[in-house]
Amino acid sequence: MTEGSTVPGAVATASESAESDGSNVAGATVEALTITARRRSETVQSVPLAVSVVGGDRLDGTGSFNVGRLQQLTPTLQFYSSNPRNTAVNIRGLGVPFGLTSDGFEQGVGIYVDDVYNSRVATATFDFLDVDRIEVLRGPQGTLYGKNTTAGAINITTRQPTFDFEANAEVSLGNLDYKQAKAAISGPLSDKLAARFAVSSTHRRGTIYNVTSRRYINEQDNLGLRGQLLFKPSEDLAVTLAADYSAQDPEGFAQIYVRTGATQRALNRQYAALTSALGYAVPSTNAFDRVTDVDAELNAGNKVGGASAKVAWNVAGGTLTSVTAWRFWDWKPQNDRDFLGLSIVAKSQNPSQQDQYSQELRFNRSWDSHDLVVGAFAFHQRIDTQGTEQQGVNASRWNINPSNALSNDPTVLAGLTALNTQWLKSTSFAVFGQLSWKVTDALTLTPGARLNYDEKSGFYERKVIDGQGVPVLLTDTGARRAAQLAVYTPQVSAPSFDDWNFTYDLSASYQLDRDVLAYATYAKSFKTGGINQNGLPTDAAGKPIEAAGAIKPEDINHFEGGLKTQWLDRTLTANLAVFRSDIKNYQATVSNGQLGVLRGYLANAGKVRTQGVELDSAYRPNARFSTYLNAAYTDAKYVRFVDAPCPPELSGGTVATGTQVPRAAGVAGALSPANCDVSGQRLPGVSKWSVALGAEANVPGDFLGKTGEFYVGYDGSYRSKFSSNPSPSIYTWVDGYTIANFRAGFRTPEGLNLYAWVRNAFDENYFEQLAVGPSNTGLIAGQPGDPRTWGVTLRAAF
Template sequence: MAKRHLGSAVYIAGLGIALACSGALTPSAHAQTPRPISGQPEAGTPEILVTARRRAEDPQNVPIALTVFGGAELDKQNVFTIDQLQRQAPSLQIIGNNPRNTNINIRGLGANIGLQNDGLENGVGVYVDDVYYARTGQATFDLIDIDHIELLRGPQGTLFGKNTTAGALSIYTREPSFEPDVRADATVGSRGSYQVRGSASAPLSDSVAIRLSAAQTSHEGYVFNTASGRRINDYNNFSVRGQVLAELGNVKIRLIGDYGRQHEDGYAPVNTGIAAERATPAGVTSVIPNGITLRASRAGYVLPAIDPFSRKVDLDVTPQARMEQGGGSAKVDWTLPNHILTSITAYRFWNWSPRNDADGTSLPILTAAYNESKQTQFTQEFRFASAGKHTIDYVIGAFYFHQSLDSHNLTSYGSAAPIWLLGADNPRNQAALNGFAVTGDSTLRTNSYAAFGQATWNISARLALTVGARYTNETKDGTFVQTVAGASLATLSPADQAIAVATRAAFGAPNAYDIHTNESNLSGQANLSYRFSDTVLGYATFARGYKSGGLTLTNVAANVPKTIAPESIDHYEIGLKTRTADHVATLNLAAFWTIDRNYQATISDPFRTTTYVSNVGAVRSRGVEIEGTVAPVTGLTAYGSLTYLDASYRSFKDSPCPIENVATTCDLSGRVLPGAPKWSAALGGEYSRPVSGKVSAYIGGDYSYRSGIFFAANLSKYSYIPGYSLVNARVGARIGEKLDLSLWARNLFDQHYYTVLQPGAFNTGLITGYLGDPRVVGVTGRVHF
């Protein structure tokens, strides 16, 4: 069935492209409207044009909460990953312990932080050149040759291909140009860091141009493994992209192919503390049974000193991660009388292959623990939009998405497992666990169809009403099979064999199931905007969002539901966008209130070494955002933003309790949502001044702050990450736009901070965490001609 749907979609896409090309009667010379490249312009310069409403617009005229990052500004600030991007966007949170388990949230919503679940969709849509990326791991590669990035906050389902309930991160790369364009930069820095990036574009004829971009980034490990004597948690990324642009009469065709690879020894947590006690609801405390200290003592293992920011671990398995992704897309814009017909056809793949030391020691407790994934996706989108400004402007479209995701999980136990896990190292326990392996294989097939539309009624020159709707039908088919294997138990007595069999069953037993969902939904929004003056725009929005249900594709207890209900979102927002008449300054405000019912949360069960997804009731996200830019004098630009966020569980009565609580379930209703800082802020700017001829010297800096958050869904006090501030700085010189040489520092004051903090494996009381990057100082040279 899925293959037939896929073949039909490919045929329709090919037919649409063929029809579009048939309308190109004669080639014409290129007549491209210049696109500015700075997101924080100086006085009098034009802003970036955004396509948040599927037409090129000044962002100050778009009545939604929207932040724009210019590619040139990102280059100046040495921002080359989306993780670094969040330092300048307080409402954006990117949290995870590796690319696969990265979660992107906006205003506290999108995905419950923790391990990624294959059977769930993401609430924040990531798009690169209008192509939807279904797995967040696909977005963790280097950003290269970026034109601009748009961060849209709030539900966006009525215009974007895939339904996105919390917002969208739209990344746009530079198109091929019909004038020769060459850009390159090289960086060397401390801690073995280097980066080389380059792009070149040139015309092949009056109607065809090409562009090639590539980047290689690397740094040495930020953590030292005492067991192997090697540095780990390094970074090694290679990315390449090729493009062809053809403008044939009234048809514009853009073909893109890209490939990325990350090969790293990385993603090992450090030990941050030991939880020794737990308490009953009445406050009676007791020692955590079979804790880490007792286990280490009976195994004869000396626990490393708790000193997380010495950046040392003691692991017998070197953590590794191998990730590859790539794909191709074809975008065709066919200009018709007063309309534009757009077709976007894309295929992508993503492969993830890690190796972990899940026990966190140099003992052979777990000899293997990993989850490999192989994903492919096909998307087809059609849009038919009015062109120009009319009494009624509209866009209608259709979207098809197919995903195939196969995962392979392996957990195998070594010779130290009996003493560590069972408390005794004897022949029976050795036979039961040493060499015992549990394998889990899952498949997911998703087919999603949608029709969407949005219309704006320009009631007057100042007042406009926008309404939109989206109908979605989505099916998910999943399978899960768990198998076990181990050494023969024939040498044991019948009594010991029975005990060994029961021991193995406690760690893994054969299991298999098939599961299916089929859902349909109608969502939409209404937006009323009023222009108080040429420089002040106000708006109010109501949106009904929808996030499809999911499947649990792992080994869970029999009483855990294997299907997850869809989320339903009611979103209210008011905002004000202002700008001075000379464009010297902007100041935008937004206040929002969002109720998310049937919230899908990743639950870690402290009494079973597993996680699963469940609907926990309702959550609420509300707050205020303020952001602005200013260029008061020639050469000086500055930006600032502040977010106050109040995100909480409104109903979560049966949460598994954290490790410090003896009770089986806890009521978290009214408690703060994990991963949602109450206060976030960003501030930065740059001042440049001519020193000789075309040579200008400059100095710049960026500051970001986030208040404390809980990482675990059950709000364990041991998962609380304190707030922290980061400062980046740069100083350098430029010769026009041709040459730039800078000295820079990231995390200038070498701030110690965590990105993840949580109880470790086996519920032993050991607390582990992932550290933020230390200070790195470097030199970058950049040319453009």
């Protein structure tokens, strides 16, 4: 997709205007898009559900070519990615725990492409390819979709094969050596067989200069391919075969020095003293200079693809749909886990390979005053990971107490290597259904239910070898071995989990007027339990705590009410939603501050609550002007989490025991609490306020012998500050920021579009997220957001 473009009459996420050829200037209306959120075709305004919809033309028009860009249009969608694997996609603050990703639990936001569930969040980092529309469903989705999701779903529908020939092509050029090309072609192969093929390629130079490698890093290097065949022997039967492949191979994603903060570690073991002892200084203490000196190899090789067969058969007065799919994910990373030009962690990589298989059967039928959807879903995946983490020549001085003479011997830790082998098997089965009953012309009741079974089993083994290739064992003795075991500890674990869950929901909607729909929903939902797949916390003897192997399912009570309205002869659309979700046994990330021991694992927090208000609105008084405003207020907090990991300012000292009283935050050498009570504090990654605002105006005209219209457009987004650490820290609040995007060009009704665009026009300095450096030294690293980018795009349809 392009960095910036336009669509005729681009309007709110909740709805989108019909295209205009410049006629009927006074009679324009905001047309409600047709969606399939409830597995049947309906207009957005008739669905008693909080859903944001973005058409494919609007994705092109606003430069929203991936989920990260999509969040600028849908304020309650949050997207964070330190690399494709460590990606979080949340809605209303819920989805996956913020921080390092584990394969042993489920995501709370389901990602579907043409009805196929994508089980790993890494698949969300690719460019959208030949998309017709995207529906962002907010709130629990379990009685209609294949995989139960507690926070919502992103339902992506691609453009389908056609029996009429059509084609389009697009080329974009911009600064930072930006190049993007897209093309799609569709048409008949016979009177019963049609095909469609699409390709997209994106390249952009990195935004951060690495003085060590003398290269720009954190680049974009994406390729996407999709092919489809549609066999339609009759009006009652359609078979669609699809295959896709996407690849990324950038040198990235580095997180760079942002700041330091005082911890409770001994002063001579904090960042300033350690770097001074090693004679080291970062090339810049201002992250927005966009300079780093990371010295480890960087790579983010990411490949995703698969094949599917979808059969839709009109039978027994309804439609029977079968969706059979196989998908793969290959991840080949290389990271710099110390974030510096020092060789502390010399190598860090955890390549993974996943295969998933899914089968969904669904029957839809409508009659009289009833609509019915019933279905069954089966899913299986296996993930294999081979991890390597290795200490460098500066590791001894960085990790061993300076009072210990071994800290001056680089050979103690140099070459110390942890070799991790793990696999995960996950299987689930479900039956689900939803009935919509039109009690009167105005009142509709919609109950739904789901029965779900989940089973997970895993294996994790960490072997440790020293720099001479000799195995390091828990039974080894001596000061040298003790120093090595403090960094990497051998471990074997085989956690497992299985459980049944029954959930249900009930919605009531009432048509107050032709253009006013009120609705209310209650949902009893769950997110299945999981396992700690990346190793377990250990006891005093260094043995894994087996009880921590499995985590409990989340238990959710969700309440929602809303209004869907249109005014002023349907030139104004305004949809309002109010929600509250109470979650027991919230699955939270627990971080370990010790370098290389166990970076993070999952545990259950007592209770979490998220509540708020959302507005989606659009106004199109005539065919020459349109505007939209989408806004959300979200209050997401830990209600009860008394044994949470402590933030860095309360970590690093000797852990208090018994009646010992921990000292104040940031006091060097002080006693540190074993854990912290973060009850009442905000969930990570959630801004209280988020807004998307845009407008477009056009005038008719002629250009290069063509008749069409000139246009200008603006798309802006605002996010208030948010916490970037699972336990809020004074060092990891990300300040609020505003992004302003502009576009201007000329387009014709035949599909020719030439325009210039600029994103982040005012060159706002902002962070996408911040991270706490290892070992409680006080180092804070982060990812600066993109600087101002600009370019030009030419698009043509045939």
